[in-house]
Amino acid sequence: MQFSGFRILKEGLAGNRGWKPHWRKPDPKPDYDMLIIGGGGHGLATAYYLAKNHGLTNIAVLEKGYLGGGNIGRNTTIVRANYFLPGNSEFYSHSLKLWEGLEDELNYNVMHSQRGLINLFHSDGQRDAFARRGNAMLAQGDDAILLDREGVRAILPYLDFEQARFPIYGGLYHKRGGTARHDAVAWGYARGADQRGVDLIENCEVTGISVESGRVTGVSTTRGEIRARKVGIVTAGRTSQVAAMAGLRLPIESHILQAFVTEGLKPCIDHVISFGMGHFYISQSDKGGLVFGGDLDFYPSYAARGNLPGVEQVMEAGMALMPMIGRAKVLRSWGGIMDMTPDGSPIIDRTPIEGLYLDAGWCYGGFKAVPASGWCMAHLMATDQPHPVARRYRLDRFATGHLLDEEGKGSQHNLH
Amino acid sequence: MIELSASDPFAGLHLPLVHGAARLDSVPPVRITAIAPLPGQTEALASALGGFPAPGEVLDTTLRLVWVGRGQAFAFGEGLPEGLERHAALSDQSDGWAGAQLEGADAQAVLARLVAMDLRALAVPSSVRTLLGHLPLLLVKQSETAFDLWTYRSMAGSLSHELDRAMRMVAARRALA
Amino acid sequence: MKRRVTGGSALDRGRAVRFHFDGREMTGCRGDTLASALLANNVRLMGRSFKYHRPRGVLTAGSEEPNALVELKRDGTFHPNIRATLQELHSGLEARVQNCWPSVRHDVMAVNDLFAPFLSAGFYYKTFMWPRAFWERLYEPVIRRAAGLGRLPRAHDESLHERAFAFCDLLVIGSGPTGLMVALTAGRAGADVILAEEDRQMGGRLLSQAGQIDGQGAEDWVQGVLAELTALPNVRLMPRTSIFGTYDGGVFGALERVGQHLAEPGLAPRECYWRITARRAILASGALERPIAHPGNDRPGVMLLSAVASYWHRWAVDPGRVVVFGNNDHALASAQVLADQGMQIAAYIDPREDVAGDTPFPFHSGGEVVATRGRHGLREVTIRVRGRESRIACDTLALSGGWNPTLALTCHHGARPVWDEAIAAFVPRPGMVPGLEAAGAARGRFSIAACLADGVEAAQAALAELGLKAPDMVLPEAEDSAYALRPLWQVKAKGRAWLDFANDVTTKDVTLAAQEGFASVEHMKRYTTQGMAPDQGKSSNMGALAVLADATGGSIPETGTTTFRPPFVPVSIGALGAGAKGAGFRPERRTTSDAQARAMGAPMIEAGLWYRPSYFPQAGDADWRTACNRETGFVRQTVGVCDVSTLGKIAVQGPDAGRFLDFVYTGTMSRLAVGRVRYGLMLREDGHVMDDGTCARLNEHDYLVTTTTAAAGEVMQHLEFVQQAFCRGWQLRLASVTENWAQMAVAGPLAGEVLGHVLGEVPDLPFMGYCPVQIGAVAGRLFRISFSGEKGYELAVPARFGADLFRHLVALAEGLGGGAYGMEALNVLRIEKGFITHAEIDGRVTAFDLGMQGMMSSKKDFIGRAASQRPGLTGPERMQLVGLRPSDPQAGIAAGASLFQPDAPATAAHVEGHVTSACYSPTLGTWLGLALVVNGRARHGARLRLEDGLRGQRCEVSLCDPVFFDPEGGRMRD
């Protein structure tokens, strides 16, 4: 069913009785060419592009709960391409370009809104680091503008320019940065994959990965054994457990990231803003809630909930940056489980087991990567060759020292 | 050759501060020596000093010995015995710390705004290393209504600012009741 | 006050309070909430709904209110989304309705309601996609303006907020019959108790009903218990305090309204955010009545029956002619009591066919409400009894669809409650949150007698766990009637029936979601936005779940529950971030020379938590660069003085100190002679440079390590780790002595003269030497080290003398034609010498990249050695430190610029490196830069193109050795 304004009109007049499920609910078949473990954004996008770009349709996505129930349903929805290290820069640039055509691609309004992202800086040293980043973005063909203090004030007059502990020196303005409606991204890819014949199997937890003579042969699930030639692990937040089923030990530690949304408010924050002196980033959703977050809670966890010290850090940063939000009330908080790697960058690679592939380690930047991650993982699984924009996301780069450490924090997982 | 004059870490901060039933004043400068026994030397050190405080302890010998961290105590006052360096690393901290005393019926209520600990449960005297807001803190409980609060010298201004704010709000609440 | 009857237990009838609502002056009583005062003034229309902008009135009498959210004037500006049901009236209060234009009665956006068939759940995912550019330009701005509720003023929030910590043995959440009995039992046992209650008054539902307890009126009984609790020193009563979340380790988040209800709170905070740590806690939060989804159930005048009763009892609000629509015994009993007390009950409608009562009002069993009328407020309801419809004129429709235990706090750790068929509601299981148990109505024990008994039992169990002896308690006598109901989740009739009033979610939306495959409860919630409004679905999630179960053919427990997440009630960011505005965000660290530098007019800049002077302006300076050039000249030509106390100083003492330092530095420190200083590099264990600095050997067993200002804390933490984890039993101790010493750099050809004045006689100290010195009576330390490339000393004295020392040194330097220099000049001086800072050591560089591979001893293990040998961390493909000179010396360059081959396109694939630091060197008369460039060391002399697209700069540069000035180092050595 094609979605459009006309269709809404037609169905509305007919009592909305004609709408059909956005995707089928098939039972698993005993055998597929490929399996994707994980029905989140990355897994669904991988399935979509396997079908769309590579014509592979005898594939299934196995999801232990409901589609889009992991980090794609629990994030701060920011989309940007403002990385500077070779390896990241071209990947996120590619991803942003895919975002820019995603509604047409999927015939699903994911509300990708390029409202502009402003990274604030608060010292000469930070300015220099952002200048390097901005120049790298320009070299990549993306957009960046360096704003001075007055330039920031003209756009964000409500920030604390008078008494801030760390004065605002300026900001790096990425106009094509913005947000998208997170759930819709999962649903859009799900619907697109389903329409191309991919089986999306919910409530189907993988309990084992079968490996024979170094080659993957299928998986065991709560809905039976399923054979396949190739299996992709795309299970951010649970990657270590799933990989352990195949005997793999990964460079990943799981941490919680809390995020928050306020009660609905009339439009007051038009951009995505990030504070440079205390981890804090904020935007306003189309429904009016201020959506914001900060740093990890810092301890390894799978609990999907955080603690008050983490909450306080974020709220304090918010008050330091834009005291107007003191009057806004936090409506809901949640915690996502982040695959943290020792350099803060992801992994899209083969594993030592033939036919087993890994898409993981998104730290807390996975949302914006969804289209390119799916695109590149599909390429890898279909061709057994890394996609050119993801070729540095190797699993062995920590051993070899070919690192992608944007933050310069070193090998401690939770510092990225 | 010049002669140098000393200045107070709380200079210009208008101490003492009094709001409601709480009063904040600076602690007069005092010699502070950090004493950290070398591995295996704690007993020898204790016999030379007349004791060495366990975590949280404050010992009053000829000097006041205050536990301040993992295997470390501050000796407040002059007259440290000779020869301690055989058993311990010693460093002068007389100028590294700024101390203020918060005292009064509302002292605990004020600290309950800033310190994430149940101070009612502490013995008198005793010491605690913790945070006051975001400030590093050495707290010495002198009585149920008097607390010595030490932080790094450079942060004396923030210490008094934080306490001033908390004292004002506690006093204002009292006025409502 | 047109709608006020006599009485009102919450009211002080003698004290009239004037207030403004939407510009109209009105009068209420002391003790009113804004909602009760508005109702008493016959104001039923209090807002507009989120999506369809339907007229809305108050539904509840508590914090769960979905509709009556207003903007409230406070601290000179309006605060959005204030619950009229919770806001206490005070004189001068000003409130206005929100989410409507031009007025609440005539709201243009109400046109949305006409288009409702096209605005069903999730419609926006299916449209607004063409043309693409219109999303940001047209569709989204329109949607954004239509959405949202209250307005957030852009002015800074100047309200005072407070954070506080509390500790107790037992936290009691809620002060109804259960909570009071818990507190009384535990209080008598001597436990340290906190009793928290969201309302202004303690007593919970006992304040809103007429029954008897122990032969006295319920309210008198409450007063008696409160009197006893107040007298107990071990019990703290916290009214106006909402517990909003449960966290690990017995921690509860709470929000207390301190000054919010006062006309003149003075310096008292508006709200206080409490972090309460309790060894045990009992959730006695009661239950919330649920509405019934019937067509037209969202009109002003439709309220919960319990709210009608509360407004009547506590605030003497006359609801006019009331139709009660209930499906349970409690509703019927309540209607009878209210009728006895004089309320005009026009009819009682109950879907159950098998109930009957001898009531003084018309009783319709087997009936349902199928429609309502009244544009801005209810005028009439249509009922259908056994297929026959009739109309009843009324002012208020009181709904009672049964009760949901208020159990959200038990679910905050992720555990799910269980379904209790008998009460058709979810109830908590024991142990869902360690240390927290629900009691009374919060676990489905609804009669007063059951609550009183359950409170005692729960307290006894908690006391046993706390090791306290429970006192003997005599249970008061109270009502113990049964509670029977027949679930009625939706009335199936023509028209829209609301579930989520705040977000405008109807039963049709939920059914449509199921039809479109969003049949999992989480999918339904996300697709319809059910439960995501400010009330978090308190009055609607249960109903929506039941409708979803109906649509999918599953049972309610099979369909599941949504996730309950903190906060239980919305909490202002100002409260959670109390104290962080302005300077309160982080401590300020001030050097001993801070006041003097400010007095000299120096702009202070942040260096981590420290403040340092940027430069020292003088009259007639054209700009900061004039001052910077002058100060650079002081050091190069005469003498300059700079406070360098912010650098970290760590004493490493003991017989194994040298051995330890050999392990943490790349080089060897154990063979350093006493009285000598060495430059050292520390790596992270992953082989990258962590920090650099000097290490001085003060005595045989006494070293002093210096760190950069930025890395002082990180290095101390690292050294502690290495010592505790890998050097167990080694004879050494570490101590930070940063703050004990004020340290001043005296640098320049005339540095010795300045020191001569200070010390009397300058010790004959070689470059990289150290000796103790006396400045009069003060013992100090003198280091001959240089970060400027000139002959230089750093003189350290105990911090109390720092201010005076700085004053003397600056005066002496000025007497010799020099003076103080700030961070700008310091940066120029170090770039001229190719000395690195964290601009170069950016966490990604190795010793190899810096050309310091020679400092990596091959004779010993040290932290970072093994990992630094990974193939990716050395070699010609690495970016290496070089110097840069523009071909045109006056071509300004800035850090952050990219470098390309002269003819290569400025694209990512061709980036050769970037500028890390740059300055204009007055000494050399040219701009200079330091840069990291691929294979840079092998390319000295090569020409590259510098591109700084951000700032529109492009010029030719040549690569060179990073040491631009005095490469032999003679000036600092001689």
Place this chain on the structure above:
Amino acid sequence: MYLPCPCCGWRDMREFTCIGAADYCDRPEADAPPEAWDNYLHLRDNPAGPARDLWYHAPCGTWLEVARDTVTHAVTGSTAVEEAG
């Protein structure tokens, strides 16, 4: 969340810094093969359930290994790194 500092007793989480799994205490010998270093620096069991992680209690300077459950957040004990293994 509170953690038991071996020196100071139970303290608020805000006083601590966590650097991750306690694997970081098991430093390989200097001449260990590169795989051992990769294993030490990067690879983690990352258990969902009982785990041991490394924390620093900055106020008193103690490094500690904490026994904790990564699913329930229950804290069951701690040892000073200096006294461990």
